[in-house]
Amino acid sequence: MIGRINHIAIAVPDVTAAAQHWQTMLGATVSAVQTLPEHGVRIVFVTAPNGKVELMEPIDAQSPIAGFLQRNQDGGMHHICYEVDDIAVARETLESRGARVLGNGEVKIGAHGNPVLFLYPKDFNGTLIELEQVVTATTDASAE
Amino acid sequence: MIGRINHIAIAVPDVTAAAQHWQTMLGATVSAVQTLPEHGVRIVFVTAPNGKVELMEPIDAQSPIAGFLQRNQDGGMHHICYEVDDIAVARETLESRGARVLGNGEVKIGAHGNPVLFLYPKDFNGTLIELEQVVTATTDASAE
Numbered sequence: 001m002i003g004r005i006n007h008i009a010i011a012v013p014d015v016t017a018a019a020q021h022w023q024t025m026l027g028a029t030v031s032a033v034q035t036l037p038e039h040g041v042r043i044v045f046v047t048a049p050n051g052k053v054e055l056m057e058p059i060d061a062q063s064p065i066a067g068f069l070q071r072n073q074d075g076g077m078h079h080i081c082y083e084v085d086d087i088a089v090a091r092e093t094l095e096s097r098g099a100r101v102l103g104n105g106e107v108k109i110g111a112h113g114n115p116v117l118f119l120y121p122k123d124f125n126g127t128l129i130e131l132e133q134v135v136t137a138t139t140d141a142s143a144e
Numbered sequence: 145m146i147g148r149i150n151h152i153a154i155a156v157p158d159v160t161a162a163a164q165h166w167q168t169m170l171g172a173t174v175s176a177v178q179t180l181p182e183h184g185v186r187i188v189f190v191t192a193p194n195g196k197v198e199l200m201e202p203i204d205a206q207s208p209i210a211g212f213l214q215r216n217q218d219g220g221m222h223h224i225c226y227e228v229d230d231i232a233v234a235r236e237t238l239e240s241r242g243a244r245v246l247g248n249g250e251v252k253i254g255a256h257g258n259p260v261l262f263l264y265p266k267d268f269n270g271t272l273i274e275l276e277q278v279v280t281a282t283t284d285a286s287a288e
């Protein structure tokens with residue numbers, strides 16, 4: 001069911017400072033800062049040849065990662081995201097096997113505009129797993 | 145300086161059970177269990193098309209991840225490993241920029257037989273970063 005590793009997300013207290021630091025210290029390739037108000041985060045991608053790390057800063061106390069940052073003031077590894085072909089099928093399969101989906105169990109639109117769901121960390125070795133259905137952008141060539 | 149993401153390591157209390165669970169629940173591709181006594185861990189690779197997760201169980205109370213498991217009894221994301229071309233150059237560069245290498249600062253031979261070092265998590269947003277110099281195996285074709 002799970003396919004590519006889409007990203008590894010790291011919560012940070014200050015995404016601008018973190019991106020600058022990863023760039024200066026590690027020679028990392030970092031994107032511009034994007035603010036996603038509907039997801040409560042400001043993010044930067046650290047891109048590698050085979051994948052990406054997403055640095056995320058909560059934009060306010062209501063942010064879904066505000067509590068995590070409060071418990072981990074330096075920041076920390078927050079989740080790993082795997083791609084799936086069909087999120088609805090993934091959800092049904094997982095629930096039929098006894099895995100629990102976070103929140104009300106419904107598929108949401110994630111930070112990258114794709115349908116996502118998060119699995120209950122206690123079911124996966126204390127690790128928060130995000131599943132994302134990567135919808136291929138329609139290109140001119142394939143549009144009718 | 146940093147190149148590919150080599151692996152994401154997750155500490156787990158029981159690597160056999162964890163591998164079975166990831167396989168059954170997520171359809172993950174998992175390797176056989178390998179025991180690395182000199183590193184104090186038993187590991188399984190969960191392979192994806194673009195990278196791998198390494199599930200690690202401490203083999204005893206002296207294991208370098210025993211304390212982490214005691215603080216995180218379900219397990220949890222432990223570190224992320226980036227490849228570098230030359231570990232000695234990476235170490236010098238990082239230290240000249242003020243980053244701290246864990247332990248006595250020396251390069252060690254890591255779990256995959258390659259030279260590695262770990263950076264101080266407080267310097268990188270609470271995230272433990274491993275750097276690994278991936279030594280390409282000598283093949284018959286390239287051997288003299």
Ligand SMILES: [Co+2]
Nearest residue numbers: 007009081130
């Ligand atoms: Co994510």
Ligand SMILES: [Co+2]
Nearest residue numbers: 151153225274
């Ligand atoms: Co490692």
